Amino acid sequence: MAESALSRTAGRSGSKRSLGWWETFYGWLFAMPWILGFILFTGGPIVAALLMSFTDWDIVNVPTWVGLDNFERMFLNDDLFYQALKVSTIYAVVSVPLQIVFGLLISMMLNVDIRGVSVYRTLYYMPSVLPLVAVAVMWRWIFSPDWGVLNWFLSWFGIRGPAWLADATWALPALILMSLWSVGGGMVIYLAGLQNIPTDLYDAADVDGANPWNKFWYVTLPMLSPVIFFQLVIGIIQSLQVFVEPYMMTEGGPHNSTLFFLLYLYRNAFQYFRMGYASALAWILFIYVALLTLLVIRSSAAWVYYEGELRK
Numbered sequence: 001m002a003e004s005a006l007s008r009t010a011g012r013s014g015s016k017r018s019l020g021w022w023e024t025f026y027g028w029l030f031a032m033p034w035i036l037g038f039i040l041f042t043g044g045p046i047v048a049a050l051l052m053s054f055t056d057w058d059i060v061n062v063p064t065w066v067g068l069d070n071f072e073r074m075f076l077n078d079d080l081f082y083q084a085l086k087v088s089t090i091y092a093v094v095s096v097p098l099q100i101v102f103g104l105l106i107s108m109m110l111n112v113d114i115r116g117v118s119v120y121r122t123l124y125y126m127p128s129v130l131p132l133v134a135v136a137v138m139w140r141w142i143f144s145p146d147w148g149v150l151n152w153f154l155s156w157f158g159i160r161g162p163a164w165l166a167d168a169t170w171a172l173p174a175l176i177l178m179s180l181w182s183v184g185g186g187m188v189i190y191l192a193g194l195q196n197i198p199t200d201l202y203d204a205a206d207v208d209g210a211n212p213w214n215k216f217w218y219v220t221l222p223m224l225s226p227v228i229f230f231q232l233v234i235g236i237i238q239s240l241q242v243f244v245e246p247y248m249m250t251e252g253g254p255h256n257s258t259l260f261f262l263l264y265l266y267r268n269a270f271q272y273f274r275m276g277y278a279s280a281l282a283w284i285l286f287i288y289v290a291l292l293t294l295l296v297i298r299s300s301a302a303w304v305y306y307e308g309e310l311r312k
Contacts (some may be wrong), residue, residue: 103186
């Protein structure tokens with residue numbers, strides 16, 4: 001009897017091991033399309049770009065190993081590198097806070113229970129899903145100094161509008177202004193966050209005699225801080241990778257005033273055929289974005305509030 005009991009126990013443990021093996025096998029099998037896609041289209045190109053950044057390659061000839069020459073040239077002899085980094089940084093520093101502020105304001109205005117509010121939400125959201133090329137063409141017409149809608153509107157108030165995209169002083173502010181066109185995408189996320197705030201908090205604030213500003217500052221903002229944090233991180237990453245707008249509207253001009261980093265990278269790779277140097281630029285951009293993102297994440301402990309979190 002003891003031997004039969006031991007054999008049954010061994011059989012059950014063996015079947016469990018067999019079942020566990022098959023579960024592992026099927027798990028890897030179902031995950032394999034994503035794994036292969038990541039290796040072929042993301043991980044592989046990242047490693048290839050890193051190796052390529054240490055070479056001189058014009059696509060046609062065999063790559064030549066140059067070590068750190070690309071990075072040395074970038075930091076010591078390339079003024080356009082610093083110009084592109086400056087333009088992208090200014091764009092991110094100005095446009096991201098503006099998108100956060102306007103997205104939050106619009107979401108608060110639309111966070112009401114009135115008839116037809118869904119129509120207004122749709123109208124504000126629709127511009128964010130339009131193709132960037134079509135949007136860029138439309139805004140070129142809006143910014144036209146001669147027959148553009150914006151200067152025509154300013155003329156109503158006796159203001160002579162600038163040349164916008166043809167003026168080195170106004171070209172970058174024009175692109176920043178254009179970035180507010182897609183603020184509806186963030187508006188939807190803020191709206192979801194607003195509707196997730198417990199109404200009990202506002203009721204308690206009313207009992208304490210809080211005015212609308214107090215409720216916004218002490219209730220709405222703290223409860224929305226995780227959403228703002230998410231939008232800030234995503235906004236920084238996206239704004240430092242802007243390409244279509246300057247490529248379609250200004251081509252980096254006038255006088256390199258809108259030479260965004262990704263546009264400069266594109267020029268080196270596909271116009272000058274300096275693939276090694278372009279790969280080095282790509283890695284510098286990756287490191288720059290990663291450092292800024294890490295800085296925002298590290299700072300979140302001081303200003304992001306999560307409901308139910310115990311703070312020491």
